Amino acid sequence: MPRPRSRKSRSNRAATLADVGREAGVSAMAASAVLNGARTSSRISEETRKRILIAAHGLNYRPNAAARALANRRMQTIGVAAVIDDGELNHYFLEVFNGILASASRHEQNTTVFTLHNWGTDAARLPGLCDGRIDGLILVGPTFDPKSMRLPTHTPFVSLHANTSLPGVVNIECDEEQGAYEMVRLLLAQGHRRIMHVTGPIGMTGPERRIRGYKRALAGARVPADPDLIVPANYNATSARDALPQAIFCANDSAAFGCMETLAELGLRVPDDVSVAGFDDTLVARIAMPQLTSVHQPLRAMGIRAVEVLLACIERPGGAAKPIVFPVDLVPRASVAAPPVVDRIVPVLR
Amino acid sequence: MPRPRSRKSRSNRAATLADVGREAGVSAMAASAVLNGARTSSRISEETRKRILIAAHGLNYRPNAAARALANRRMQTIGVAAVIDDGELNHYFLEVFNGILASASRHEQNTTVFTLHNWGTDAARLPGLCDGRIDGLILVGPTFDPKSMRLPTHTPFVSLHANTSLPGVVNIECDEEQGAYEMVRLLLAQGHRRIMHVTGPIGMTGPERRIRGYKRALAGARVPADPDLIVPANYNATSARDALPQAIFCANDSAAFGCMETLAELGLRVPDDVSVAGFDDTLVARIAMPQLTSVHQPLRAMGIRAVEVLLACIERPGGAAKPIVFPVDLVPRASVAAPPVVDRIVPVLR
DNA sequence: CTGAAAGCGCTTACAG
């Protein structure tokens, strides 16, 4: 018989069920039944129950999470996978994450964060994470090609703002097209006609939806859509060189904030000279000066919902993966106003 | 003999070492030696090694994390405990967390977040977290009384900006007094003499250090310290009613941002009418308009260091708990300028 | 009401 291993001395280890049982003069199972509320039909007499509780308290007993997970096939932990730019904080993620944390802790689940550098290359790491350390995984803003990889079937997934529909995965998103539509309608109602839209990467679902909403609003007001006014995210907008727009509608708040900074450098005031609008209504929108008119996505609530859906999937696997779409809210703030009356001399935008 | 349990059908379960061994015609231990690089002295012949690798690949084998953790007494996971106001994002925490995440993933550790509502009451939950689910715990800004609770000895702790010294716990902090000193020196050099300091909760280490630095700088310039100019964090400053200061030095960036907002409501311009300075140099400082002069604490680097120290503690427990103090950097930005020359009529500050 | 047994999936001595 091998000696018991002792990397650390036994005395410095946490007490086990066996220790509690020995102390109370009962078996480890009896202790398990009392302390960890096993669903066994058996009941323990009030007297031994008390002895066990006292012994457990005296030994400062805590059930070992790894052992429990191994026996139960349940880690009580959900994973969150997201791309977080090393060094730069991503407010979109942070607000979602805040909701996930709150909801997970309410459901007594731990939350483990997996950071990816890039969905395209790092998505291949996802199956490796489904090795029993998490019971389910929330993908925040995944953009990988589902055909390039088979997702594991034994761990349920939920996605937020997935760029493509992943088979068997519930996706949670907002009605982004409607948000873009309402935003542009607001700008139109203020009298703007030349509305620039700084969008995200071409070909992605989110940007495409915003562009669709943008175009729909313009069409509704019979304003022709000038393709030069739609510029991709990086926004080193050569197309804007000749004509400064009256209003800039950006695909997210960070882009809008970047526009505001550049406008300030050019000596232009927001909203007096140019109106600027964002999307997401993250902290950046509330903290900018002037505050940013934006489309509110309930990111925190979406994070909360993601946890709830994921837990439901964990309980009963194989349900229908019907996507969940949240409504959006237009939040008018100071960065949008009526366009200037007089045509001014147009400076070079970058 | 009990039947194998089958909550899910066996075929839908992840492959185990036994499965791989069977497939390759060897024992599970041989498979373990090849696949999980067990440190056993034995070596496997090149030929069976290949068979095992092929079998593992075919079965899509992943070592089960819970089983590994149980056998190894090592979860490859570090915990992070912090108070995060439900609903409100805390940039101090987020920047630290960013560093922790980056460093943990570099060391192939998972990161689990535990959110507390309040250190005083929730610190009692900490021992319960040391149940094998984490190998070590980073406490971000703990403020509980160490005498009210014995920390578990079998799980190492590291703290960031701990309010009191916790026995056996390495604390990581910044030279905050020096930061406050340099900040007030800057304000003095600009010609300010009536410098308000909006500080944090009285009696906490951080605020006390800032106050000490503030007073040291004033003393160095032979400017008498007016106790009415030091106001606690909530800053519904009745003491400021009669005399508006030339400059306000806040104990963190969020407080400074709040001051700037109130000043704007009062029609006062920063820095033309009042200079405002913050502490921490979080995102808020860079995003405010005008940008906030602040004291830079390398929060992300501190998070990274926290992980490294914690891992060292996990490897060899019981080292000296020598605190780590980072230097600070003064970051001058637009929110601080020379005081206005003319005494103006003083409006009521709240 | 209570306990002996087997199992979760991995490791680490140890024996061949």
Add this chain to the structure above:
DNA sequence: CTGAAAGCGCTTACAG
């Protein structure tokens, strides 16, 4: 070089 055995700490049938 390879395998049978025992153990990590818990749980869930099952038998008394």
